[in-house]
Amino acid sequence: MQRPRASLGRVIDDLGATLLDLAHGDPDRAGDIGGVVIHDPLDHPVLPPHALVLGIGVDAPDEVAALLRTLGRQRAVALVLRAPVPLTDEVRAAADKAGVAVLGLSRGAPWSHLSEMLRSLLAVGDVRVDQAESLGGLPSGDLFAVANAIASLLDAPITIEDRNSRILAFSGRQDEADAQRVETILGRQVPERLSRVLHDRGVFRELLRSDRPVFTGPIPDGSGSQTLPRVAVAVRAGDEVLGSIWAAVPGRLSAEREDALCESAKLVALHLLRVRAGADVQRRVRADLVSSALEGGAGAAEALERLGLANRTLLVLGVALDERRDELDSATVVQDRQRLADAFAMHVSAIHPRSAAAAIGAVTYGLLPGSGDKAESRAVRTLQDFLDRVGDRLPAIAAVGPVAVDLSDVAHSRSCVDRVLRVLREGSAHRRIGRLDELQGEALILELRDLAAARGDEPAGALARLIDYDRRHHGNLVETLRAWLDAFGDVVAAAESVFVHQNTFRYRLRRVAEVGECDLSDPDQRFAVMLQLRVLRI
CATH class of the missing domain: 1.10.10 (Arc Repressor Mutant, subunit A)
Incomplete structure (x- = not known):
């Protein structure tokens, strides 16, 4: 069975912060995107159902309205225009009647960036989660491969850094640079003293203002010698600076190599966007599959098949932050939940390579193959080991559900996990791990409290x-x-x-x-x- 490629809402979620803005329409009303098509005013191709159309060069309100009416007849999902989108009353009315959402591509963002990213995102749903893709002939998101390719173009060692001067990737031949570059690579962060000099020289300010390479001369390293000169260029996606590329060079670059560095920045932008979107998409796909399996509905069997857990006896595990800590603000809670989820996913994958874990709401659930009389006891030890590892850095609680032999058992086991986690969080049991057969009484009391509160019962x-x-x-x-x-x-x-x-x-x-x-x-x-x-x- 072929999986849905991607919905318009998902595309906006993944690219909206950088490339796309929803100008008008309801992204949730449309179905899955059937393909990406570039609008050609001199041709009228037959669009695939639910197409996403790139309206390159379409900016006059009457042209936009006419195109929306045409796209409505061909069941298109959305039209992308260069921002600012001319949202006149005529355009809004045409979009509403056609049922086509209108998106705006950020100023300065190349249409090629958007096309490449859409191609990558739409391919995610059709392939397995771990299948690699290619951008510019290089593995999608493999920044180290990109850095080595740029190093070959410039004949100089390269680093790719984020906006905070943290090293995202680096090329080979770093030994040809200097001690400061080696220190940067080892620490995965530009040293503070070097960063301060670059700031004082205005290099960072110039990077943010210019789309051309910025050259800076040697910098004293404090030991009587100097660093090699540096040349850097900002990596942009539209108006947003994603990071920068830095090369340690003996002198200024030739005009040809400066142009090559600028073109390389565009490729790095694609990969950085793919890393950002891909991580979110991968996490969301796995969470959707785990959620479907835990619900035990019509899609549970297929979800388990895609997770590689079909026809297996499973244990459902759950971990959550002990959020009785009143001093935490919401931003910290969200961040800690994600850290806990990532750590737990790594932990259970080390226990069993076919396991699956994903955060669903405030709880991270794990599906772990296991059978036998001691299965639940082994799972408790697995959770205890995990809680010991995270320690007080992420105070957490954990629960083990009963062994699930079939699909209906999986949903029941998840329910048991939820009930136990609630007892651990709200009840009087001063413990961090539990099973329902140990805490059923406390769970029933909490559920009776819910019933009494819903009815408005008072003492009598x-x-x-x-x-x-x-x-x-x-x-x-x-x-x-x-x-x-x-x-x-x-x-x-x-x-x-x-x-x-x-x-x-x-x-x-x-x-x-x-x-x-x-x-x-x-x-x-x-x-x-x-x-x-x-x-x-x-």
Whole structure:
């Protein structure tokens, strides 16, 4: 079965921050994109269903409106125009009637960048998650291959850096440079003293302002010698600077090599965008597959097949941040969740190469092959080892579901994991790992609380009378009853827990029976009031 290639919403999610803006329309209304077509005003090709059309050179409002009407008849998904998009009333009306979304390509962003990125993104859904692609004849996202290719063009060692001067990739022949370059490679970061000199010389400022290479002369390294000169060029996608390319050179580049460096920057931009989008797409595809498998619906069998877990006995594991830490802000929580998910995925893949893990909401679930009487115990040890490894850096809780033999068992096991994680997060159990067979009672109490809250239940009967008495007389009969029930009727232990004499406690207990009009020797009445105390959170 052929998988959907990509939806318009996904394309906007992946490229929207850099290349594309949704100018008008609903990206979720359209189906999967069937292909990318360049509009040619001198030709009228038959478009594939749900085509994404690149309207190169179309900018007049009447031309845009006419093209939208044509695309609507051919069931196109969207039209991409160069920003700013001429959104007149006529254009909006034509887009709404045609059911075609209108996107704007950022100023300065080449149409070739967009075409290449769309080709890469649309190929993701048709291939396995790990299948490699090619951009400019080089493996997609392989920045080290790109760096080596540029080094061959310039005959100089190359580094590719992000906007914060962190090394993303580097070429060979770095030993031909200088000690500062070697230190940069080893530390994966431009040294602060070198960065400060470049800043003082205005190199970074010039990089941000110019699309041509920037040359800077030798820099003293503090040991009596100097670095080689550097030439750098910014890597751009539209108006956004993604990073830069740096070459250690003996002198200024020739005009031909400067042009080659500028062209190389365009290729690096494609690869950087692909790395950014590809990581998100890969993560999202795997999360979709894991989610489908855990839901146990019509797509569960196919999802497990694509994950390589079909016809296997599975264990469902779950980890989540212990978010009782009130000092965390939302941004930190999101970042920590992703770090936890990545660490857990690496951990379970080391345990079993056919395992799968993905973050779904606040929980990262793992599907781990396993069978036998000791399977759950082994899974608990796996989780304990993981929690020990992350330690206090990412305080987390974890749960193991029962062994899943078939598809329906997988969904049930996921439900058990969710219930256990909630007990660990909200309940009184002071532990970090659990299974439902150990914590079912606590899980039922939490679910009864949900039911009582949804119904708006309030204390009634004996408990309501005791609460009313305590409120009017500043008494402590509810506290006395709770302590006695928690101590299983042991007056000595109960009195110690509320710091009163045993005789005082016995007197209060008699008042509980009198005021509450209840018989504490009746097990049904005891259970009823105990359940109210637990569920209604008095």
